[in-house]
Every structure is written in structure tokens, then in C-alpha cells.
Amino acid sequence: MDEIYGGDPDAAIVIAHEVERAQPDHPLGFLLDAEAIWWKRYCAACEIKYGMVDAWKRSKESDDADYLKLTDNVIRLAQAHLAQSETAEMHTYAGLGWALKVRVYALRGEYRNAARTAVNGRTEMLAALKLDPDMADATAALGMYNYYVETVSPIVKVLRFFMGIPGGDKQKGVEQMETGMNKGLFLAVDVRFVLARALRTYDQKYERALEVTEPLVMRYPHNPMFLLLAGNLNAELGRKEKASEYFQKVLQTSIADLDCLNQSRKLANSYMAPSRR
Numbered sequence: 139m140d141e142i143y144g145g146d147p148d149a150a151i152v153i154a155h156e157v158e159r160a161q162p163d164h165p166l167g168f169l170l171d172a173e174a175i176w177w178k179r180y181c182a183a184c185e186i187k188y189g190m191v192d193a194w195k196r197s198k199e200s201d202d203a204d205y206l207k208l209t210d211n212v213i214r215l216a217q218a219h220l221a222q223s224e225t226a227e228m229h230t231y232a233g234l235g236w237a238l239k240v241r242v243y244a245l246r247g248e249y250r251n252a253a254r255t256a257v258n259g260r261t262e263m264l265a266a267l268k269l270d271p272d273m274a275d276a277t278a279a280l281g282m283y284n285y286y287v288e289t290v291s292p293i294v295k296v297l298r299f300f301m302g303i304p305g306g307d308k309q310k311g312v313e314q315m316e317t318g319m320n321k322g323l324f325l326a327v328d329v330r331f332v333l334a335r336a337l338r339t340y341d342q343k344y345e346r347a348l349e350v351t352e353p354l355v356m357r358y359p360h361n362p363m364f365l366l367l368a369g370n371l372n373a374e375l376g377r378k379e380k381a382s383e384y385f386q387k388v389l390q391t392s393i394a395d396l397d398c399l400n401q402s403r404k405l406a407n408s409y410m411a412p413s414r415r
Contacts, residue, residue, distance in 0.1 A: 139173070139324075139327070140358075141153065141174075142170075142173060142174050142177050143177075143327050143354075143357075143361055144358050144360060144361065144393075145358070145360050145361050145362070145391075145393030145394060145398070145399075146393065147174035147175070147177045147178050147395055148174075148178075148394060148395060149394065150170065150173075150174040151174045151175065153170070154167050154168070154170040154171035154174060155167070155171065157170060158171065163215060163218070164215060164219075165211070165212040165213075165215040165219075165228075165231040165232075165235065166231075168208050168209075168211040168212045169212045169231065169234060169235065169238070171208050172208040172209050172212065172238045173238070175205050175208070176205070176238065176241055176242075177363075177398075178395060178397070178398065179193075179196075179205075179242075179245075180193050180241075180363070181362070181363055181395070181397070181398035181401055181402065182397055182398065182401055183195075184363070184366075184401060184402070184405060185405070186405060186408055186409070189370075189373075189374070190338065190339060190370060191366045191367065191370050191405055191409075192335060192339070193245055195245060195246070195247055196245045196246060197246065198246050202242060202246075206239060206242065208238075209235050209236075209238040209239045210235070210239075211235075212231060212232070212234065212238065213232050213235035213236060215231075216228045216232035217232055219231075220232065224265075224269065225269065226265075226266040226267070226269040226270035226273045226276070227273075229262045229263070229265040229266035229269065229276070230262070230263065230273055230275050230276045230279075232262040233259045233260075233261075233262030233263040233266065233276060233279055234259075234275070234279065234324065234325075235259075236255050236256070236258045236259030236262065237259045237282070239255045240252050240255045240256050240259065243255060256283055256286075256287070259279060259283070260279075260280065260283045262276075263277075263279045263280045263283075264280070267280070274317055274318050274320075274321035274322040274325075275318060275322045275323055275325045277314045277317045277318050277321075278314060278315055278317065278318020278325040278326075278328075278329040279325065279329075280311075280314050281310070281311045281313070281315035281316075281317070281329065282311065282315060282329065282332055283306060283311070284306035284307045284308065284310050284311030284314060285306065285308055285311030285312060285315065286306070286311070286336075287306035288306040288307065288308040288311070289308060289336070289340045312337075315329050315332065315333040315336075316333070319333060319350070327354065327357075327358075330350055330351075330353065330354055331351075331354060331363075331367070333347075333350050334347045334348075334350040334351040334354075334367060334371075335347075335367065337350065338367075338370070338371060338374070342374075344371050344374040344375050345375065347371050348368065348371040348372065348375070351364065351367050351368050351371060352368065354367075355384075359387075359391075360391045360392070360393055361393070362388045362391060362398065362399065362403075362406075363398075363402065365384050365385075365387050365388045365391070365402075366384070366385070366388055366402060366405055366406065366409075368384045369382075369383075369384030369385045369388070369406070369409060370409070372384060373409065382410060385406040385409050385410050386406075386410075388402050388403060389403055389406050389407070
């Protein structure tokens with residue numbers, strides 16, 4: 139996971155494949171594999187809209203099927219373990235498998251698929267917390283559901299009505315994500331990044347979002363996605379010199395994922411263009 143967030147998801151994929159070969163009946167390797175691929179995809183899809191950098195939307199790609207196959211493996215293997223012995227850990231793995239699927243559906247604008255998949259993940263996380271109330275990754279995932287189901291676009295809210303999707307609680311979602319980012323194992327970095335972006339995009343709480351982001355930059359100082367978010371937030375707060383400092387770091391950093399590096403440098407240059415200053 140440090141390879142992923144440090145900017146070398148390809149190295150993480152190699153490690154994940156080793157885990158898959160060593161433990162073909164365990165969901166962990168496939169989960170790490172999908173997580174690494176997701177970060178490559180996320181970075182490549184990032185663009186600036188409304189003054190904010192994020193992966194807003196992306197068309198269906200030919201290799202999406204391979205990614206979704208990995209997530210299906212996570213779910214299938216976790217369910218096989220659950221059939222033998224019900225544990226909070228395996229419910230969490232199954233829920234994470236569903237959550238990884240939600241990302242792709244949401245990015246492709248397939249809201250009905252995303253909604254159904256999110257509900258499946260929510261069910262698994264509730265089952266995990268029933269067995270172990272201290273399972274922080276399950277708490278984090280529920281937090282993302284509770285926040286976004288009450289925040290997302292009107293289209294999804296209409297789907298909620300017609301599909302009978304359970305509602306959420308935005309403030310409780312924030313609290314659950316905070317628990318996950320401080321105590322989670324698998325989701326600690328992910329949910330911190332998700333929460334920071336949510337606070338920025340939907341609540342305009344730029345100061346709080348920056349507080350959430352700064353530990354990511356400190357731990358992974360070469361991750362251009364974290365640097366861009368920190369620069370973006372400083373720009374929103376009117377701290378132009380500090381924002382420029384982060385964007386310069388993006389231009390100066392070097393990571394193994396060249397596609398991500400080139401895309402992030404393009405975004406940093408766009409932020410620093412005279413028209414944006």
C-alpha cells in the first residue's frame with residue numbers, strides 16, 4: 139500500500155500478484171491489485187473543473203472488465219470464507235470488493251449500477267460491525283455511504299426513491315470517515331483523501347479539508363494527487379504563495395508511474411497559468 143500511495147502502483151501490482159499466487163483463496167491480494175489499478179486510473183482521469191482537481195467522469199474503457207473481475211474475485215473469495223465461518227474481517231473484505239466496484243460505476247456515470255453496488259457494500263459493512271463494532275475499515279466505508287447518499291446529485295436521489303435505497307446521515311458520515319482515517323488499516327489513506335475532497339467539493343470547508351490533507355502530504359510527499367489537492371485548497375483559501383509551492387513540488391517530484399506524473403504536471407501547470415493567478 140505504501141508503494142501505491144508513494145507513487146508506484148505498478149510495483150504494488152507486482153507485490154499483489156505475489157500475494158495472489160501465495161494465497162489464491164484469500165481476497166487480500168486481489169484487493170491490493172484492484173486498489174493499485176484504481177489509483178492509476180484515478181490519476182489519469184483527473185482534470186480541473188469548477189476550479190477543483192478531481193476525476194469527474196470517464197468513459198467505459200476496454201480494460202474495465204479486468205478491473206471488475208478483480209473486484210468480483212474479492213467478493214467471491216470473501217463469501218466463500220463466510221460460508222465456512224462468519225467473521226467481521228471477511229464481511230469487510232466483501233464490502234470493500236463492492237466499494238471498489240462503485241468507484242468505476244460512479245466515474246462512468248452509471249448511477250443505477252453504482253447505487254445497487256453501494257447498497258451491497260453497506261450490507262456487508264453493517265454485518266461486519268454487528269460482529270465487531272471496532273472494525274474501523276467497515277466504519278469508514280459506512281461513513282462514505284452515509285455522506286455521499288445524502289450529498290450526491292439529484293439524479294441519484296431520484297434513484298434512491300424508486301430503488302428503495304437506504305438513506306444516510308451526512309454528519310454521521312463525516313464522523314465515521316474520521317474514525318476510519320485515524321484507526322483504519324486498509325482504508326486509512328483512501329478515506330482521508332475522500333473526506334478531504336468531499337469537504338472541499340460539497341461543503342466548501344477548505345480549512346478543515348486542508349487539515350485532513352496535510353498528513354497525506356507529510357507521509358507521501360511525492361504523491362502528486364495529494365500535492366495537487368493541498369495546492370488546490372490553499373488556492374481556495376487565498377494563499378497563493380503556498381498554493382504555488384505545492385504546484386511547484388508537483389513539477390519537481392519524480393514518481394515511477396509516468397502517465398500519472400505527466401498528467402499531474404499538466405494539471406499543476408494549468409493551475410499556475412497566468413489566467414488562474
